[in-house]
Amino acid sequence: MLVIGEVSERPKEHAWKACMGSHPSRVRIPPSPPQTSGGPNVRLAFLQKSEHESLKHLTRQELEAGLDHIRASPSDEGRLEMLVRRPRTDEREVLDVAVLDLEAGLVGDSWRDNKYGLEPSEHRETQITLMNSRTAALIAQTRERWPLAGDQMFIDLDLCDDNLPPGTRLQLGDAVIEVTASPHTGCQKFSARFGADATRFVNSKLGRELNLRGVNAKVLQAGSVRVGDIAKKLRP
Numbered sequence: 228m229l230v231i232g233e234v235s236e237r238p239k240e241h242a243w244k245a246c247m248g249s250h251p252s253r254v255r256i257p258p259s260p261p262q263t264s265g266g267p268n269v270r271l272a273f274l275q276k277s278e279h280e281s282l283k284h285l286t287r288q289e290l291e292a293g294l295d296h297i298r299a300s301p302s303d304e305g306r307l308e309m310l311v312r313r314p315r316t317d318e319r320e321v322l323d324v325a326v327l328d329l330e331a332g333l334v335g336d337s338w339r340d341n342k343y344g345l346e347p348s349e350h351r352e353t354q355i356t357l358m359n360s361r362t363a364a365l366i367a368q369t370r371e372r373w374p375l376a377g378d379q380m381f382i383d384l385d386l387c388d389d390n391l392p393p394g395t396r397l398q399l400g401d402a403v404i405e406v407t408a409s410p411h412t413g414c415q416k417f418s419a420r421f422g423a424d425a426t427r428f429v430n431s432k433l434g435r436e437l438n439l440r441g442v443n444a445k446v447l448q449a450g451s452v453r454v455g456d457i458a459k460k461l462r463p
Contacts, residue, residue: 382458
């Protein structure tokens with residue numbers, strides 16, 4: 228039997244093999260130049276600067292027109308729509324399956340290599356980042372651009388403070404994560420990729436109440452997660 232904070236070696240080994248057996252799509256974000264694939268089955272999809280800058284950013288009015296759809300997100304159970312790993316700065320791997328670990332967060336992600344030089348134990352509150360998939364779809368406009376947001380999990384679930392306050396636990400596949408109080412806000416990179424209006428939209432008073440930019444979480448129970456898994460709120 229597994230308890231919160233523990234995982235047996237056999238499921239962990241199985242989850243790791245499942246993760247390593249998947250073939251991620253890798254996205255390198257400008258200005259880094261394209262590199263060659265590390266394996267024949269890895270599809271590299273490079274977003275050239277001209278490609279994502281030619282897409283017109285939405286205005287504040289256009290963004291606010293999508294609020295009703297975002298507010299209609301499921302409150303208790305929501306589908307995991309996309310999994311993204313960040314192996315290095317400004318690089319993304321779109322996964323089918325991933326392993327969540329108590330110490331490493333999302334295995335293979337660069338979360339541990341933070342720019343402040345903190346030990347992993349000092350910033351576990353930001354191990355995992357979640358963004359509402361409807362918000363991502365609105366702001367990014369195309370699914371291929373979702374990874375530019377920099378989040379690891381895109382879920383069709385209401386992330387607002389009232390529905391998912393800090394301390395809320397979510398079951399995802401074999402894993403359990405807990406929403407933390409660490410703020411998640413739009414930054415300079417977010418503005419460059421989606422426009423200044425998008426940053427003002429997610430950082431506004433309403434945007435923060437709805438957690439449009441997303442929420443941070445930490446791993447409580449290790450295990451594998453897969454696109455299509457249903458995130459379920461665990462009752463106290």
